[in-house]
Amino acid sequence: MELGVTSWQLWAESCSVIALRSMRMMQGGKLAEHEAERMVSEKIDANMGLAMKLATAGPTTPEKMMRRTITHYRRPVRANQRRLMR
Known part of the structure; x- marks a missing residue:
């Protein structure tokens, strides 16, 4: 669960x-260009x-692998959310 x-x-x-990124990019300009470049490099x-x-995790269960994956992606997503909401 x-x-x-x-x-x-x-x-x-x-x-x-x-x-939030879509709104920023629709505004155009240097800020939008920087956001597009940042988005690609972050991915x-x-x-x-x-x-x-x-690759370095060693033997694990599919559930643990999924948890690691979600945790890994949530950090940058939350950071972007905070940054873009300022």
Whole structure:
């Protein structure tokens, strides 16, 4: 049950970040350009970081792997949410 709730939280936070980023990019200009570049580089960094974590985790259960994945992605998503809401 807890895994389902944290998955839903990640989904909701991600939707919020998508909306906030979309609004920023629709404004255009340097800020929008910087946000687009940041978005792409953050996704690459997050995926590479997760790949390393999972590759070096050793034997684990699918549930633990999923928890690590959600925890890994929630940190940057929440940071982006806080930054974009300022």
